[in-house]
Every structure is written in structure tokens, then in C-alpha cells.
Amino acid sequence: MNPAALLRHQFTASSLWRLLYMLPAGAMLTAAVVSRRDNVFVQLFGPAMLTLFLFGVVLPEESVFTAYGIPRQRALRAVGWVAVPVVLVSAAVGLSGRPDWIGVLGALGAAVVGCALGARYLPQAEPAETKSSRAGELGDRSLLYEVIWSPHLLWAVVIACALNLTYYLTSFIEQVEFRTFVAGLPLLIWYCAHASVTADSPGPQHAAAYGIPRKTWVANTVGAAAASVLIFLALACVVNLVVAGALDLPRLPLIAILVAAVGAFAVIIGGAGSRIRFGTPAILCAFLMYFVMSDLLDIRGEPNGRLAVASLVIAAVILAFGVVLLALYAAGKLDPKPNEGAFIGT
Numbered sequence: 307m308n309p310a311a312l313l314r315h316q317f318t319a320s321s322l323w324r325l326l327y328m329l330p331a332g333a334m335l336t337a338a339v340v341s342r343r344d345n346v347f348v349q350l351f352g353p354a355m356l357t358l359f360l361f362g363v364v365l366p367e368e369s370v371f372t373a374y375g376i377p378r379q380r381a382l383r384a385v386g387w388v389a390v391p392v393v394l395v396s397a398a399v400g401l402s403g404r405p406d407w408i409g410v411l412g413a414l415g416a417a418v419v420g421c422a423l424g425a426r427y428l429p430q431a432e433p434a435e436t437k438s439s440r441a442g443e444l445g446d447r448s449l450l451y452e453v454i455w456s457p458h459l460l461w462a463v464v465i466a467c468a469l470n471l472t473y474y475l476t477s478f479i480e481q482v483e484f485r486t487f488v489a490g491l492p493l494l495i496w497y498c499a500h501a502s503v504t505a506d507s508p509g510p511q512h513a514a515a516y517g518i519p520r521k522t523w524v525a526n527t528v529g530a531a532a533a534s535v536l537i538f539l540a541l542a543c544v545v546n547l548v549v550a551g552a553l554d555l556p557r558l559p560l561i562a563i564l565v566a567a568v569g570a571f572a573v574i575i576g577g578a579g580s581r582i583r584f585g586t587p588a589i590l591c592a593f594l595m596y597f598v599m600s601d602l603l604d605i606r607g608e609p610n611g612r613l614a615v616a617s618l619v620i621a622a623v624i625l626a627f628g629v630v631l632l633a634l635y636a637a638g639k640l641d642p643k644p645n646e647g648a649f650i651g652t
Contacts, residue, residue, distance in 0.1 A: 353400035393420035579631030
């Protein structure tokens with residue numbers, strides 16, 4: 307695939323609705339990175355977010371090379387011709403805002419995001435073999451555990467331990483915004499992972515490919531979400547008790563752990579429901595949930611009751627959104643969107 311043809315396709319193929327929000331959003335993000343030089347958070351993560359926006363503008367959906375049968379090496383060259391300039395532009399914007407070590411970290415973040423996004427476009431070296439052979443095993447509990455339960459439970463264990471680590475590491479950070487962001491970074495990763503269209507736990511299309519009925523997928527997704535949240539809640543509390551007691555450190559507020567757990571359940575259910583018909587709303591809900599409750603994780607502050615209540619209200623709205631969509635899907639009243647690439651111009 308010729309890189310010039312790839313770029314021409316992205317700016318001429320229907321639908322061009324994506325450009326109506328991607329280009330202005332990219333321009334505003336660029337202006338924010340250049341102008342808000344005193345905001346460490348913007349300087350560190352602005353270039354990475356700009357890379358994400360530019361990738362969405364100049365590249366088609368991730369499966370395009372696989373769909374056209376393009377070999378991995380040709381796909382790598384095509385992605386490289388587009389990804390390298392995107393990363394260089396984002397890094398240059400970051401360094402122009404802060405030509406110091408903070409700007410360098412922002413540029414490195416842009417490079418990491420660029421590599422991660424670029425890798426998603428490359429076709430697999432060899433076709434998958436094992437999962438398709440098990441697609442018909444509708445009653446196989448090991449299949450359900452492997453594709454639905456296992457990812458949820460693993461995420462819960464990792465995030466519970468990581469949250470305790472980042473919470474105490476932020477005691478050395480002076481700026482409040484950056485301190486609370488780093489403290490809750492594991493939660494943001496957890497929320498976004500399950501709100502993403504390409505989440506580890508399979509969406510309705512993937513479940514159908516495995517031969518899993520709608521009601522079975524919905525029931526197991528909700529059950530796995532509840533189990534993972536309970537494991538996170540218990541493990542986070544136990545780890546915090548051990549660490550705080552052994553090292554004589556301040557306790558991670560219980561209200562913060564509770565809100566984080568409720569938010570995780572809401573985002574997982576909302577993300578599962580959103581993946582039936584939408585993609586973007588779930589990610590927006592994940593970011594909204596995280597940024598509202600992140601101040602509860604300030605190691606130098608006191609828990610804010612009003613902020614906790616506001617976080618729970620937002621979680622309730624996200625949960626209701628997901629429950630309605632899952633109920634409609636299980637009842638056969640809602641079908642998966644047939645062409646997810648229509649909005650991104652493929």
C-alpha cells in the first residue's frame with residue numbers, strides 16, 4: 307500500500323465526519339501544550355494525546371492491512387511512513403512548550419504511544435489457530451473462564467497492588483494535579499482497558515465468533531466484573547494494611563478504594579454495553595470517572611465527601627447506561643453495529 311495513497315484515502319474517503327472533531331481537537335491540544343508551559347500534567351501527557359489524535363486522522367482502522375491481505379513487511383513500511391512524522395510532530399510540539407527534561411519525557415511519551423499504536427496496525431505473523439477450534443464448545447466452562455473471567459480477575463489483582471505502589475510513590479511529588487494523576491494512574495489504565503473497543507475481555511462480536519450466546523456472554527461479563535471488583539476491593543485493603551503497618555505510612559483512604567471499585571464496576575458494565583453499538587462514549591465515561599474521583603487519592607489531602615458522592619452519582623449514570631444496553635442486547639432488541647469503520651472513513 308502506497309503511503310501517499312493511504313493519506314489521500316483518509317482525507318477523501320467517506321465519511322469525513324471524523325475530521326470535524328479530530329482536527330479541531332488536535333489544534334486545541336497543540337495550542338494547550340505550547341501555551342500552558344507551567345502545567346506539568348499537560349506537558350507530560352499532551353504530546354502523547356496529540357499523537358493519538360493524529361493517528362486517528364491520518365490512518366484508517368487497525369484491521370485495514372489484514373483485511374486487504376497486505377504482508378507484514380509492507381504494512382510496517384506503510385505505517386512507518388505515517389507514524390514517524392506524526393511522532394516527530396508531537397515530540398516537537400512538546401519540546402517547544404518545555405525544552406527541558408519535562409519536554410523530553412513528553413516527547414518520549416509521544417514515541418511510546420506512536421510505537422504502541424503503530425504495532426496494532428500490523429498483521430499477525432501467523433494466523434491464530436487455537437481459539438477457532440474451541441468456538442463451538444458452548445458448554446465448556448474453561449472457554450468462558452479463559453476469554454471472559456481470566457482477564458477481569460487478572461486486571462483486578464494487578465491494579466490493586468499497583469494502586470498501593472503509586473499512591474505511596476506520590477508522596478515525593480509537590481504539584482497537586484500531577485500527584486493525584488500519578489496516584490490514580492493504575493485506575494485510569496484499568497478503566498480505559500475495559501472501556502476500549504479492543505478490550506481484553508471480548509465484546510459481543512468476539513463472543514459470537516467464539517459461539518457464546520448473548521445471554522451467556524452478558525451473564526458471565528457481569529459476573530466477572532462483580533468478582534473482579536470484589537477481589538480488587540479486598541486485595542487493595544489487605545495490601546494497604548500490610549504496607550502501611552509495616553512501614554508506618556498513612557493509610558490509603560477506604561472511601562477512595564470503595565469509589566474506585568464502584569467506578570470500575572460501572573465502567574466495565576458501561577464499556578461492555580457501549581461496545582455493542584458505540585466506541586467513543588465508553589472511553590469518555592472512563593476518563594470522566596477517573597478525573598472526578600482522582601483527588602480522593604491525594605496522599606497529602608483529606609478525603610472529600612462531596613467529591614465521593616459526585617463520583618458515585620457519575621458511576622450510577624454510567625452503570626445505568628450499560629445495564630440498559632446489555633438488557634436490550636440480551637433480549638434481542640439491540641444488535642451490534644454492522645460497520646464500525648463507517649465513522650473513521652474505511
